[in-house]
Every structure is written in C-alpha cells, then in structure tokens.
Amino acid sequence: MRVLSQSLAVIVMNVRSLPSRLWMSLAMVIASAVVVAILLAFLAMAKGFEATLEGAGSEDVAFFLRAGSGAELNSNLSQEQVNILANAPGIVAEQGKPIVSAELYVIVDGVKKSSQTEANIPLRGLNANGIALRKGFELVDGRMFRPGTDELIVGQGVLNEFDGFELGQTVRFGQNAWKVVGVFSTGGNVFESELWADIKVLQSLYNRGSTYQSLRAKLAPDASLETIETFIANDPRLNQDVQTESSYFAEQGKNLQYMAIFGRVISAVMALGALAGALNTMYTSVAERAREIATLRAIGFSHVSAFVGTLVEALVLSTIGGILGCVAAFVLFDGLNVSTLGSSFTQVVFRFQLTPDLFLQGVIMALIIGFISGFFPAWRAARVPVVTAFQSGR
Numbered sequence: 001m002r003v004l005s006q007s008l009a010v011i012v013m014n015v016r017s018l019p020s021r022l023w024m025s026l027a028m029v030i031a032s033a034v035v036v037a038i039l040l041a042f043l044a045m046a047k048g049f050e051a052t053l054e055g056a057g058s059e060d061v062a063f064f065l066r067a068g069s070g071a072e073l074n075s076n077l078s079q080e081q082v083n084i085l086a087n088a089p090g091i092v093a094e095q096g097k098p099i100v101s102a103e104l105y106v107i108v109d110g111v112k113k114s115s116q117t118e119a120n121i122p123l124r125g126l127n128a129n130g131i132a133l134r135k136g137f138e139l140v141d142g143r144m145f146r147p148g149t150d151e152l153i154v155g156q157g158v159l160n161e162f163d164g165f166e167l168g169q170t171v172r173f174g175q176n177a178w179k180v181v182g183v184f185s186t187g188g189n190v191f192e193s194e195l196w197a198d199i200k201v202l203q204s205l206y207n208r209g210s211t212y213q214s215l216r217a218k219l220a221p222d223a224s225l226e227t228i229e230t231f232i233a234n235d236p237r238l239n240q241d242v243q244t245e246s247s248y249f250a251e252q253g254k255n256l257q258y259m260a261i262f263g264r265v266i267s268a269v270m271a272l273g274a275l276a277g278a279l280n281t282m283y284t285s286v287a288e289r290a291r292e293i294a295t296l297r298a299i300g301f302s303h304v305s306a307f308v309g310t311l312v313e314a315l316v317l318s319t320i321g322g323i324l325g326c327v328a329a330f331v332l333f334d335g336l337n338v339s340t341l342g343s344s345f346t347q348v349v350f351r352f353q354l355t356p357d358l359f360l361q362g363v364i365m366a367l368i369i370g371f372i373s374g375f376f377p378a379w380r381a382a383r384v385p386v387v388t389a390f391q392s393g394r
Contacts (some may be wrong), residue, residue, distance in 0.1 A: 314374025
C-alpha cells in the first residue's frame with residue numbers, strides 16, 4: 001500500500017507539472033497524434049474499400065466466369081453456354097423462366113473531378129433480371145434506361161467523382177453517344193462505380209455478337225454449388241467456374257489489402273521517428289527534474305514510485321496525442337469519397353470508413369509509443385542517486 005500511495009503521489013505531481021514543461025510535452029503529444037492520424041487514414045481507406053466490395057456480394061446469387069479468368073474483364077461466355085447454365089440445378093425459375101442475367105463489361109473513359117485526368121470506368125450491359133439481382137438497388141433520380149436504346153443510368157459514385165455524367169447529359173465513348181437518363185444507388189457498394197445500359201445495345205455497339213463475360217443466377221435456398229460444379233464438369237460444352245457473388249467480391253478485395261499493410265509499414269516507420277523524439281523529451285524531462293526526483297528519494301519515496309510516475313507521465317502524453325490523432329483522422333477522412341484502380345483496371349469509388357475498432361488500434365499505437373518512450377527514462381529516474389539532491393542544492 002505504501003508503494004501504491006507513493007506512486008500515486010508522484011503521478012499526480014508529474015501530471016500537474018506538465019504545463020511547466022509545455023513545449024516538451026506538446027512535442028510528444030503532436031508526434032503521437034501524427035502517427036495515429038496517418039495510421040488511421042490508411043486503415044480507413046482499406047476498411048472503406050473492403051466494405052464497398054463486400055456490400056455488393058450476395059450469398060444467394062451464383063456468379064459464373066470462364067474457368068481460370070479470375071475477373072470479368074478476362075472472361076467469356078457464349079449464348080449457348082448461358083442457355084445451358086440457366087438450366088443448371090438449383091437455379092430459381094419464375095413462370096418457367098430462369099432468373100439469370102448474362103452481362104457484358106467494357107471499359108470507357110471518364111474525367112476525374114479532383115485531378116481532371118482521364119480514368120477507366122466500367123460500362124455494364126445487363127437486363128431487368130440483372131438489376132433485380134442487385135440488392136439495395138434504388139433509382140434516386142431520373143428513370144430507367146429503355147431496352148434497345150442508347151440510354152444509360154449512372155452510379156452515384158461515378159456522378160460524385162467524374163465530370164459530365166449529370167442527368168440529361170450526352171456522353172461520348174469513341175464513336176458511340178449515350179444519354180444519361182437516371183442515377184442509381186446500391187447502398188454505397190462497388191456497383192455505384194459503374195454505368196449501366198441495355199445488354200443487347202452494348203453487344204451491338206461493341207461488336208460482341210452474342211457473347212457475354214459473366215452470368216449471375218438466383219440460387220434456390222437449398223441449392224448446392226457442388227451440384228452446379230458437377231453439372232458443369234459433366235457437360236463438355238461448359239468451362240466455367242462458379243461461386244457465390246459474395247465470395248467473388250471478397251476475393252477481389254484481397255487484391256487491395258496492400259493499402260492496410262502499406263499504412264501499417266508507414267506508421268511503423270513514423271512511429272520510430274516519434275519514439276526518438278519522445279525518448280529525447282522524456283530524458284530531458286527526467287534530467288531537468290533530477291533534483292526533484294532525488295529529493296523524493298531522500299524523504300523516503302521508493303525506486304518504484306519514481307519509475308511508475310515517469311512511465312505514467314509518458315503514457316498520459318501519448319494517450320492525449322492518440323486521442324487528438326483519432327479526432328483529426330475522423331474530421332479529415334471519415335466519409336471522404338475517393339476512387340482507386342480496381343482489379344479490372346477500372347476505377348472503384350469508395351468512402352474512407354473509420355470504425356470503433358480502428359480508433360482502438362490508433363489508441364493502442366499511441367500507448368505503445370508512450371510505453372517504450374517512457375520505460376527507459378523511467379528506469380533512469382528510478383536510479384537517480386539521492387546525493388544528487390544535495391549536490392544540486394550547493
């Protein structure tokens with residue numbers, strides 16, 4: 001109990017004396033805040049991108065691509081293959097018609113609002129079933145494109161990030177002109193980074209004949225992907241891979257996990273710099289208070305109380321910095337709309353997303369900085385010889 005009460009007394013004394021060492025204290029606080037803010041920026045970017053992809057997938061939608069293609073851009077399906085797959089076991093049918101959507105995916109140019117540079121945007125051809133299979137679809141402005149016409153609807157993300165796609169505008173891709181007749185939302189997921197038009201018109205304008213790149217199909221509640229895989233393996237005309245739509249997008253998201261890894265690496269490097277500054281701050285603080293620490297030792301305070309008091313001082317400063325870094329990251333980055341290159345060489349529009357678990361990671365990083373930067377100066381404070389108090393007083 002005596003050691004505990006002494007430690008508490010030293011902690012209170014050190015914390016109360018922080019204003020007298022304002023500039024040194026601020027240096028440590030700011031260093032911790034910058035590291036935490038940078039870490040959270042990268043993690044929020046990765047989290048937002050992951051949420052954008054995961055939000056697009058559905059467990060009750062089967063997704064077919066040519067075997068080994070990995071992404072829609074590299075896939076190819078013929079009309080015959082689409083017709084066969086539409087009758088695979090486990091595919092839902094209404095009034096005798098399978099609920100499937102054979103789709104085409106082409107790349108067109110857009111101009112980013114932020115940089116005025118050209119970037120790739122996906123233009124998707126699909127039918128009414130394709131729209132119905134997208135969960136969360138909502139037409140937020142205008143109307144749906146009419147089949148057989150050169151009309152398209154624009155994802156909310158494209159409208160936010162690119163010039164020239166406002167309702168009523170005519171956009172030109174090569175020799176083809178399209179009229180924007182509607183704006184849609186799918187709850188903030190990856191589909192909002194696309195333009196949608198009638199599949200037959202897109203096949204005709206891009207000379208794709210009756211070929212497609214992917215097929216989506218509604219799965220029955222008791223459907224088994226293994227059964228569908230067996231069906232494909234037993235038909236020599238088929239060479240497709242099948243997975244749930246959610247599995248496909250989860251795999252696509254792994255391709256950009258480097259953002260989180262890169263953020264942690266950058267933060268670790270910056271943390272080393274912050275540690276160097278923080279260690280210098282704490283050593284200077286201990287040196288300036290050597291007489292004070294030695295005096296406490298002379299009147300009966302233990303080594304432990306000096307150690308704990310100095311360590312807690314460093315933790316308090318780094319925690320304040322961590323909280324300030326979290327606040328700064330939230331103000332500057334949370335909900336920020338950006339776009340990056342996805343797996344099919346097209347732009348994916350997403351939002352930075354700061355979540356409670358990311359804030360916790362930021363505070364833990366700050367505490368690590370505080371603990372390491374405080375441990376060694378605290379060890380030195382615990383070993384300040386008592387005679388220092390008398391030598392300083394001469």
